[in-house]
Amino acid sequence: MEVNGQMKEIVLKKFEEVFGDVQGVKVFFAPGRVNLIGEHTDYNGGHVFPCALTIGTYAAARVREDNMLRFYSMNFESLGVIESSIEDLKPMEEAGWTNYPKGVMWAFGEKGFPVPKGMDILLNGNIPNGSGLSSSASVEVVTGAILRDFFGFDVSNQDLALIGQYSENKFNGVNCGIMDQFAIAMGKKDHAIFLDTADLSYTYAPVKLEGAKIVIACSNKKRGLGDSKYNERRSECETALSELQQVVDIKSLGELTEEEFEKYKAAIKDEVRVRRAKHAVYENQRTLKAVAALKENDIALFGQLMNASHVSLRDDYEVTGIELDTLVEEAWKVEGVIGSRMTGAGFGGCTVSIVKEDAIDCFVKQVGEAYQAKIGYGADFYVVEIGGGPAVL
Ligand code: GLA
Secondary structure (H helix, E strand, O other), X not given: XXXXXXXXXXXXXXXXXHHOOOOOOEEEEEEEEEEOOOOOOOOOXXXXXXXXXXXXXXXXXXXXXXXXXXXXXXXXXXXXXXXXEOOOOOOOHHHHHHHHHHHXXXXXXXXXXXXXXXXXXXXXXXXXXXXXXXXXXXXXXXXXXXXXXXXXXXXOHHHHHHHHHHHXXXXXXXXXXXXXXXXXXXXXXXXXXXXXXXXXXXXXXEOOOOOEEEEEEEOOOOOOOOOOOHHHXXXXXXXXXXXXXXXXXXXXXXXXXXXXXXXXXXXXXXXXXXXXXXXXXXXHHHHHHHHHHHHOOOHHHHHHHHHHHHHHHHXXXXXXXXXXXXXXXXXXXXXXXXXXXXXXXXXOOEEEEEEEHHHHHHHHHHHHHHHHHHHOOOXXXXXXXXXXXXXXX
């Protein structure tokens, strides 16, 4: 609560400075997320296992009497107030980060909930930008929470996730799956979400790491999902699926076991696509095994599966790069590291490691120094806690 209280004060103070007064203002929060395992499976009908974090996006917002939209981000202060209107909800390059909240406003309209009035919205996120901890999905979900609260829209948290994803796909042009928005909108303290992306059924699994913590290492290699190879990977998987469908009756790669994949893979006419599809199938199966291991309190096996996930993302899916590989391969050398892998879309961003508490200092030092020496700039490390979903503060 301490951090929430402080952040609430900070955003209210800034809101007053930027927009003149705080009349009618409410403060909201939506978390960031980290995915423990199940990477690039969510658009392949597979399983994912992410959790919401206690860090996220804070927003101070109010309704206006006119149709104007005024946005301000404490993370991009030099951009100042960015203005727009609810009559002009179109993606525009010069709108920068405001394309995310505007996209959500547009998506609410598409779903039958037109935004009736303008708003003043100020954001302050403590998720490192572009880190791969889903700062954009966090902005989408917090915007949804704001609209629901002020305009009384009858939507569930799961709807907030779906609307966020819809806006990202259709307004912002990134063909992302549902994982990020779902993890954020449905977050539960100290639990990871075991989500089947084929039908959105899910269960919460307690994450008890007994003497270990989740450590995020941020590569500081910036990436934008839109200009990354994300959409390309997705279409490679779609093509591989359609090839497999010539020989086996499936709706998604997530329906196949490893054995079935090996039996049918010759139907895929290109070696690269075989590896992409292999990753999707094996990663899904690894996720099932990892969740079972966690249930059995077998953290060591969970860690091994995380490591195998990274190898597959590196060699078969090819979404890591020297920065993420260095962070992970150096992490594997540290005693007390239970598992380490890249997390999120890849191509930059961050890694997630499970590290014994008494090894964390050594981990940060050893991995940090090796990274600096090899890459030429530093990484940042965060020991994170699993938090809840969106909230009005
Ligand atoms: C990004 C996307 C998610 C998911 C991951 C990879 O975070 O937004 O939908 O595909 O990459 O697992």
